[in-house]
Amino acid sequence: MNEQIITVTNLTKQYQETQVSGISNISFSIKRGDIVAIIGESGSGKSTLLKCIYGLLKPDEGEVLLNNQRVKGPDEQLIPGNTEMKMVTQDFSLNIYAKVYDNIASMLSNTDIKAKQEKTMEMMEHLHITKLKDKKIIELSGGEQQRVAIAKALISDTKVLLLDEPFSQVDYLLKNQLRADIKRLAKETGLTIILVSHDPTDGLFLADQLLILKQGILLQNDKPETIYQNPSALYTAQILGNAVVLDAVQANKLGLKTQKQHVVFYPEWVELKSTWNSRRFEVKEVYYKGFYDELLLERNGVTIRALQLNSGEHKKNDHVQANIGRFLAF
Ligand SMILES: Nc1ncnc2c1ncn2[C@@H]1O[C@H](COP(=O)(O)OP(=O)(O)OP(=O)(O)O)[C@@H](O)[C@H]1O
Numbered sequence: 001m002n003e004q005i006i007t008v009t010n011l012t013k014q015y016q017e018t019q020v021s022g023i024s025n026i027s028f029s030i031k032r033g034d035i036v037a038i039i040g041e042s043g044s045g046k047s048t049l050l051k052c053i054y055g056l057l058k059p060d061e062g063e064v065l066l067n068n069q070r071v072k073g074p075d076e077q078l079i080p081g082n083t084e085m086k087m088v089t090q091d092f093s094l095n096i097y098a099k100v101y102d103n104i105a106s107m108l109s110n111t112d113i114k115a116k117q118e119k120t121m122e123m124m125e126h127l128h129i130t131k132l133k134d135k136k137i138i139e140l141s142g143g144e145q146q147r148v149a150i151a152k153a154l155i156s157d158t159k160v161l162l163l164d165e166p167f168s169q170v171d172y173l174l175k176n177q178l179r180a181d182i183k184r185l186a187k188e189t190g191l192t193i194i195l196v197s198h199d200p201t202d203g204l205f206l207a208d209q210l211l212i213l214k215q216g217i218l219l220q221n222d223k224p225e226t227i228y229q230n231p232s233a234l235y236t237a238q239i240l241g242n243a244v245v246l247d248a249v250q251a252n253k254l255g256l257k258t259q260k261q262h263v264v265f266y267p268e269w270v271e272l273k274s275t276w277n278s279r280r281f282e283v284k285e286v287y288y289k290g291f292y293d294e295l296l297l298e299r300n301g302v303t304i305r306a307l308q309l310n311s312g313e314h315k316k317n318d319h320v321q322a323n324i325g326r327f328l329a330f
Contacts, residue, residue: 005160005192006030006053010062013048023048023216025062030209035186035193037203037224039239040213046196049213050162053194055082066160086153087162092145096137100129100148103137107156119155126181127151142169147178154185163195167202179206200240204228212236234330237264244304251327253300255279260329267294269326270306272314276321283318297322 007029013022023045030036038046051057053064058073065071066084074080081087094103105120124130127147137145146169153161166182167175183206186193197203203210204224212220212227212235220232231237238245243264246254251263272295281297281304293308297320306322314320 003031004029005032005067006194007065007068008053008062009065011049011052011059011064012061013052013057013059021216023052023213026216026218027062028211028218028221030192030194032192033186033190034208035183035195035206036209036211037207038194038196038211038213039198039200039203041239042198043215044213045216046213047164048216050087050164050194050196054085054087054162056080056087084158085160085162086156086158087164088146088149088153088166089164090168092149094137094145094149094152099134099136100124100140101133103148104152104155107152123151123155126154126185128177128181143171143174146170150178150182154191158191160192160194163193165197166195167197167199182206204240212239231264231328234262234264237266237328241266242305246302246304250302251329253302254304254324256324256327258329262330263327264330265324265327267305267307269324270297270304271323271325272306272308273321273323274314276319279321279323280319281322283314283316283320286314286316295320 009027011026012024015021026049038049040046048057052059053071055071055073058075063070066082071082101120104123105116108116108119110116121130124133127150129144129147129151132140132144137148140148146166150166167178170178179202182193185191195202207224210222210224210227211218214235220227220236227236228240231240234245237243243266246263248258248261251258256263281299283295284298284303285296287294288311291311293311295306295308295314297304297306308314
């Protein structure tokens with residue numbers, strides 16, 4: 001069996017000829033059973049790419065292969081989309097007057113009623129919505145509706161699940177739970193998942209492969225940890241983490257030499273010491289974050305951020321030595 005389930009080649013879709021909009025010359029492939037996260041700022045082309053993969057939008061150039069078969073565009077078939085893929089959009093496409101159970105079960109055939117009941121109950125358990133079984137969709141919160149929509153997409157033995165902002169409606173606790181459930185489901189069932197998100201932590205937590213989009217261009221395509229540790233552009237570091245960005249003048253004031261325009265590092269790359277032979281910074285603010293503090297440090301009029309795992313160790317107005325162990329220049 002082919003390891004790659006999806007291959008995207010030179011995919012281009014422009015909405016307007018004069019402006020940058022849509023996506024441009026995107027190529028990548030996806031391994032069967034992987035979770036792929038598409039991350040980028042608003043308007044970077046994430047939904048356009050997802051719709052082209054699903055066959056809802058016709059690309060101007062390039063193609064998408066699913067199991068070596070070209071995905072047909074909306075003008076080539078009666079019902080746009082693809083039967084081997086399921087897409088959960090932000091409007092959920094549920095029958096709002098029908099019950100949760102019926103919405104999910106409606107995806108299965110009636111040939112074996114017992115199997116249909118068992119499978120529906122099992123899927124509701126996976127998504128933690130068993131208690132909502134007899135409620136109508138209209139009576140549910142946004143987050144609950146989102147879980148029903150995912151259950152409905154998953155139950156029909158789909159090969160590829162496309163999720164557009166899957167956790168936008170759920171609270172922090174449930175989001176973590178759902179992310180873990182989706183990861184487990186993907187690994188158990190061999191399902192391939194492509195998700196689009198504003199939230200970089202979705203990609204870092206969930207994905208086997210991360211795609212970074214900027215203005216319709218694919219900037220980086222790699223494992224999340226590789227991209228996080230080695231962002232190829234300033235944009236990537238900013239979008240993925242809580243990166244500190246200094247211009248060359250500021251960097252120079254801290255003794256960070258560069259020929260480039262910007263210096264970038266993550267707060268966790270800054271090492272703190274209580275004694276200060278050199279690199280003496282003043283603690284301007286301490287932000288309590290639970291099991292760690294984020295410190296705002298200043299030296300020569302330049303402010304940086306650092307983490308202190310030993311919460312409370314350095315306090316406001318203290319002086320510390322801060323070594324920026326590693327930085328990148330762009
Ligand atoms: N139907 C359309 N007609 C014209 N321009 C469009 C259309 N759909 C999207 N665009 C433009 O294409 C670009 C990419 O849009 P897209 O919706 O793919 O971005 P996105 O990354 O999904 O954004 P968001 O995170 O805000 O949903 C944007 O500049 C958008 O304005």
